[in-house]
Amino acid sequence: MSPRPHACLTQHLVWRRLQRGQLEFLWSLAGALGLVLGHPFDTVKVRLQTQTTYRGIIDCMVKTYRHESLLGFFKGMSFPIASIAMVNSVLFGVYSNTLLALTATSHRERRAQPPSYIHVFIAGCIGGFVQVYCLAPFDLIKVRLQNQTEPRARPPGSPPPRYRGPVHCAVSIFQEEGPRGLFRGAWALTLRDTPTMGIYFVTYEWLCRQSTRDGQDPSPARVLVAGGFAGIASWAVATPLDVIKSRLQMAGLKRGAYRGVLDCMVSSARQEGLGVFFRGLTINSARAFPVNAVTFLSYEYLLRSWG
Numbered sequence: 499m500s501p502r503p504h505a506c507l508t509q510h511l512v513w514r515r516l517q518r519g520q521l522e523f524l525w526s527l528a529g530a531l532g533l534v535l536g537h538p539f540d541t542v543k544v545r546l547q548t549q550t551t552y553r554g555i556i557d558c559m560v561k562t563y564r565h566e567s568l569l570g571f572f573k574g575m576s577f578p579i580a581s582i583a584m585v586n587s588v589l590f591g592v593y594s595n596t597l598l599a600l601t602a603t604s605h606r607e608r609r610a611q612p613p614s615y616i617h618v619f620i621a622g623c624i625g626g627f628v629q630v631y632c633l634a635p636f637d638l639i640k641v642r643l644q645n646q647t648e649p650r651a652r653p654p655g656s657p658p659p660r661y662r663g664p665v666h667c668a669v670s671i672f673q674e675e676g677p678r679g680l681f682r683g684a685w686a687l688t689l690r691d692t693p694t695m696g697i698y699f700v701t702y703e704w705l706c707r708q709s710t711r712d713g714q715d716p717s718p719a720r721v722l723v724a725g726g727f728a729g730i731a732s733w734a735v736a737t738p739l740d741v742i743k744s745r746l747q748m749a750g751l752k753r754g755a756y757r758g759v760l761d762c763m764v765s766s767a768r769q770e771g772l773g774v775f776f777r778g779l780t781i782n783s784a785r786a787f788p789v790n791a792v793t794f795l796s797y798e799y800l801l802r803s804w805g
């Protein structure tokens with residue numbers, strides 16, 4: 499006897515739901531994996547931007563490895579891993595919904611009726627602006643932990659690191675610097691991410707459209723390349739404010755180090771020259787390609803699987 503039609507439909511829906519669940523899980527895993535692989539580069543970048551003891555990328559890598567072993571490169575990684583899904587859902591969700599409000603087209607319809615670049619830019623800027631307030635505390639904790647250069651196995655008698663882990667770091671900042679302390683550097687982060695997320699999405703859209711016939715979805719290889727270059731282009735523009743943001747986040751430890759974004763820019767440039775604004779650019783670009791290639795692949799395939 500053939501199964502009843504509604505039973506078939508239910509089975510089909512359950513099966514689709516399971517497939518989607520698997521897909522979502524796989525892509526979150528891919529995003530987290532991208533972040534894990536990119537984290538050592540991020541640690542070197544943050545240290546180059548905030549500490550003056552390193553002569554360059556290689557010097558920083560060698561010193562970190564000798565003093566802290568491979569584990570030193572992975573300091574501060576747990577909160578970014580735990581928060582990446584939330585931060586990306588806010589960024590891509592606000593971006594996609596703003597585009598929907600501006601163009602009245604869904605993701606699927608957008609291939610046939612591509613939105614204008616100005617709409618993509620505005621939606622990207624709004625997405626970037628909103629995600630800052632989810633990202634700021636996690637980013638602050640990451641930067642503080644990445645800058646702790648004490649080795650895990652400390653010689654007896656040497657002082658312990660200031661923070662014992664991410665939760666201890668969050669609690670200490672809250673107690674010592676107040677609730678607003680958790681948002682230290684958020685203004686620089688807003689200035690960094692609002693325009694650069696516009697650039698991020700415009701670069702991605704432009705590269706996809708250059709390499710795909712009108713009305714067609716870009717192939718996975720094209721999504722990876724466009725996502726990777728969107729990451730590099732946006733980080734190239736974001737680097738000067740990224741340096742300032744990281745320095746302001748660390749400045750909470752030495753009270754009164756800077757009076758604000760402008761003061762940090764002026765005193766950094768006076769003491770270290772204009773090159774200071776490009777610290778970490780090379781290593782960050784190497785990191786940005788794989789991380790953002792995977793991010794856009796997840797975004798495209800999740801949206802397509804949701805139909």
Ligand SMILES: CN(C)C(=N)NCCC[C@H](N)C(=O)O
Binds near residue numbers: 695736790
């Ligand atoms: C220039 N900026 C700030 C960005 N393009 N941000 C979006 C990419 C974020 C990604 N998790 C990454 O860490 O590269």
